[in-house]
Amino acid sequence: DMMIFMQIQDGIRMNADVEELIEALARWGCKISSQKQILEAEKQILRLSNYIRKWDYKGHTAEETRQKDKKIIQFPGGRKIYPNDACPCGSGKKYKHCCGKNK
Structure with missing residues (x-):
């Protein structure tokens, strides 16, 4: 659902912990029951967080702040x-x- 995806993006943008986002997914009706599903959800949230522009990075993505040759x-x-x-x-x-x- 697009609404859940947008909520996850906002949570990442505002530096919510991965655990908080997993709990939020459960509240929104996503069935994550096994440890394997939880680990996969955490992996996907962390992967997505590399491409979201965050408040802490002053509007840059984590990938942009890691690039040594690019001066921000x-x-x-x-x-x-x-x-x-x-x-x-x-x-x-x-x-x-x-x-x-x-x-």
């Missing part, structure tokens, strides 16, 4: 950055020659 820069909120502005990463270059180069 928090840009100042509410202000648009134009190509000729100084890059907010602090490099001293124009945005168009630094972080905005491949955009």
